[in-house]
Amino acid sequence: MQRFQSYIDGEFVDGEARFPSIDPATGKVWAEMPEARESDVDRAVSAAETALYDGPWSKLTATQRGKLLYKLADLVAANAQRLAELETRDTGKIIRETSAQIAYVADYYRYYAGLSDKIEGAYLPIDKQDMDVWLRREPIGVVAMVVPWNSQLFLSAVKIGPALAAGCTMVVKASEDGPAPLLEFARLVHEAGFPAGVVNIITGFGPSCGSALSRHPKVAHIAFTGGPETARHVVRNSAENLASTSLELGGKSPFIVFADADLESAANAQVAGIFAATGQSCVAGSRLIVERNVKGKFLAMLKAKAEAIRIGIPSDMATEVGPLATKRQQDHVAALVDRSVESGARLVTGGRRLDGGGFYFPPTILDCDGVASPSLAEEFFGPVLSVVSFETEAEALRLANDTGHGLASGVFTQNLTRAHRLMKGLRAGIVWVNTYRAVSPIAPFGGFGLSGHGREGGLAAALDYTRTKTIWLRTSDDPIPDPFVMR
Numbered sequence: 001m002q003r004f005q006s007y008i009d010g011e012f013v014d015g016e017a018r019f020p021s022i023d024p025a026t027g028k029v030w031a032e033m034p035e036a037r038e039s040d041v042d043r044a045v046s047a048a049e050t051a052l053y054d055g056p057w058s059k060l061t062a063t064q065r066g067k068l069l070y071k072l073a074d075l076v077a078a079n080a081q082r083l084a085e086l087e088t089r090d091t092g093k094i095i096r097e098t099s100a101q102i103a104y105v106a107d108y109y110r111y112y113a114g115l116s117d118k119i120e121g122a123y124l125p126i127d128k129q130d131m132d133v134w135l136r137r138e139p140i141g142v143v144a145m146v147v148p149w150n151s152q153l154f155l156s157a158v159k160i161g162p163a164l165a166a167g168c169t170m171v172v173k174a175s176e177d178g179p180a181p182l183l184e185f186a187r188l189v190h191e192a193g194f195p196a197g198v199v200n201i202i203t204g205f206g207p208s209c210g211s212a213l214s215r216h217p218k219v220a221h222i223a224f225t226g227g228p229e230t231a232r233h234v235v236r237n238s239a240e241n242l243a244s245t246s247l248e249l250g251g252k253s254p255f256i257v258f259a260d261a262d263l264e265s266a267a268n269a270q271v272a273g274i275f276a277a278t279g280q281s282c283v284a285g286s287r288l289i290v291e292r293n294v295k296g297k298f299l300a301m302l303k304a305k306a307e308a309i310r311i312g313i314p315s316d317m318a319t320e321v322g323p324l325a326t327k328r329q330q331d332h333v334a335a336l337v338d339r340s341v342e343s344g345a346r347l348v349t350g351g352r353r354l355d356g357g358g359f360y361f362p363p364t365i366l367d368c369d370g371v372a373s374p375s376l377a378e379e380f381f382g383p384v385l386s387v388v389s390f391e392t393e394a395e396a397l398r399l400a401n402d403t404g405h406g407l408a409s410g411v412f413t414q415n416l417t418r419a420h421r422l423m424k425g426l427r428a429g430i431v432w433v434n435t436y437r438a439v440s441p442i443a444p445f446g447g448f449g450l451s452g453h454g455r456e457g458g459l460a461a462a463l464d465y466t467r468t469k470t471i472w473l474r475t476s477d478d479p480i481p482d483p484f485v486m487r
Contacts, residue, residue, distance in 0.1 A: 002031040004179070006040065006203070007186035009047035010196025015040050015204065021180065024092030024323040025313050025358045031090070033179055036204035041171070041212040044200035048142045048169040049218045051197030057169065066116030069164055072192040073109035076102070076153075079188060083153060083181050085315070091149050091178035092323040092359065093277060094314045105157045111441035112161035112462065119166060119462055130476035137466040139167035140244070141220025144213045146234070148226045149175035149325050150280040150381075152182045155248075158445065158456035159223045160199065166465035168221075171200045173213055177326050179203035206230070215240040221465065224248070225282070227379075228450050246454025246464055248282065248446055251407030252379055254400035255285035255436065256422070258393075259294045261412035262434075267301045269436040270385070273410065275309060275363045276437070278321050279383035280329075282451075283408035285436055287376060289399050292389040299367065299387060303349050306363040311354065323359040324382055330359040333382035340366055340375035345386070377403070393418060397425045407447030410436045429455075 005012040015034035023030040036044075051057045060068075076083070084098035124133040145159045156172055163170055174182035186201040202209065210230075214222050215237035224234050225248040238245055255273060257266045273285030290298050314322035324330045330353065337351050350364030364384040366375050375386040390396040400409060409428040413419055419433050429447035432438060439445060444455035455461055474480075 001029075002180075004031060004033050004183040006034045006036055006044075006183070007190065007199070007201040008040065008044045009200065010190065012186070012190075015202070019176070021090055021178065022326070023089060024325050025315070027327065027357050027359065031180060033176070033183070033203055035209070036173075036202035037208045038212040040202060040204070041209060041216065044171040044202055045142060045144075045213070045216045045218050047197035048171055048200055051195055052139065052142060052169040055197060056195045057167075057198045062117035062119070062165075062167070065164060065167060066113045068192055068194055069109050069113035069116060069161065072188060072194075073106045073113060075188040075192055076109060076185075077106040080106070083184060086184050087153060087178070087181040088314045088322075090180035091152070091325045092314050093150070093280070093325075094319050094322040096317050096319070097277060101151060102153050105153050108154075108157040108161050108441040108457075112165040115162075115459065115462055116165040119466065121468075130474055132473045132475055134471045134473075136469040136471060137166075137463070138469055139169075140465050140467045141168065142218050143168045143170040143465065144216065144219045144222045144243070145170055145172040146210060146214070146222070146224045146226065147172065147174055147182065149177040149179075150277065150282075152178065153185060155225050156182055156185070158461065161441075162456075162462040163223070163465045164198070165462050168465050169198045171202065171213060171219075173210055174201060174203040176203055176205050206233070210234075211237055214238060214243075217241050219243050221245070223454075226250075231452065246446075246456070247452030248454070248456060249405075249407075249450060249452040250282040250379055250381070251284075251405040251428075251447060251451045252287060252377065252403045253283055253285050253405070253408040253410070253428070254287045254289050254403075254426075255410040256396050256400055256412065257288065257290045257294070257298060258396075258413040258415070258418070259291040260414045262414070263294065263298055263301065265434070266412040267298065267305060269410065269412070270302060271305045271309075273436040274385045275306065275321055275383045278324055278361075280325060280381050281437070283430065283437060284381075285408070285410050286380060286385060287400075287403075288385055288387045289396055290387065290389055291396075292391050295369075295387075295389045299348060299365070302365060302385070306349050306365060309363050311360060311362060321363060321383060324361055325359070327359050329381065330361055333361050333380050333384060336375060336378060336380055337364060337366070337384060340368070340373045340386070343373050344371040345373040345375060348387075350383075379405075393421070397422060401425075401427045404450040405447065406449040407451035408432070
């Protein structure tokens, strides 16, 4: 039984209580986690505030902050395999994906290391005589970061990296479902030499930990990734401290395939876009919108590919789809599939839990043509694809935008002018054309509507962690006239 600790004010500590963590591949307890409660949250936030304003972090230059980030990036790269194994064990995400993703996480820290001393202010050509005016960009303050169980090291890097580059300090709440990789990451933060209190990493449950963190009076900004319902609680809590928020809330992303597309390429991208990570991805291409005259052919291709996927234990490099992260998630996916079939959707493949231990659910395809299926509106966060067809470009665009979400979208066509029209017409923060699920530290990531607001990645993310200060300097040596003397 492995035991993990929180990281608060430069020390590894136990929380007020402990709770078990379940291995999704077996359904059995494999580790104990520290349960942070309100007193732990208060200690972590207070440590972050002290580090921000009074500690050595506040005296470092931007270039020195960047050097620490470079060292952290090197440590992530050197320990990627250990971190990948922990994420696989605690969340069920397959080892071939965690290994590749965590190796790339180091590049996010390197990008923000280089950006640290390039966050610039401005000189304003003010409309007044004898005045010089500047804008300074300063750290926004103590940041509360709430990270979900899927891809914790990636989803924390896109918050921690830009926040550190901007000079902020933070308290990171790892998900209570699978927090091991992020708690282990704290050891790399410590080894890199960040001053005490700059990065604090805890885990715990919503009412006793998450709520206390998001409403804490010393928190200036909340960076949250998760579902819309939890986000609503976060936003309500932010009314207590008037913290700004950035919210990345997942989606119901359309994947549009035209008849002129390279269908083999599109099919491979669709399989990766919905079945990779067992569908537990915020950008999962969960709604296939395919031109009617190729629907039968394309669906047959997808069915064959889905049924050939190797399902197995996540620690095996040959496994292509592993378990869902929790029994709760498995129950949700199974219930939504059942409701969709009851509503008239046709089950093309999959659709039933797999026998044996663990939280497995097979790649599933639902043909929803002509049906008001709940699978077209609700996010599964699992390996389930819903399919509808279209005849015209206008119909495809209408179907794609028929959602309250707006995170990602995919378009497969060889018609360049059509692609440009759809780039403009799709209501989504990301449009992938003839590719899918590509990310980079250089490119902003985020959505609209129920998919949240704010951006992660790129310069835009770093600026979200700053506030501007306007500085006025009068350059005249003449005395300021008495305002009450008539002239």
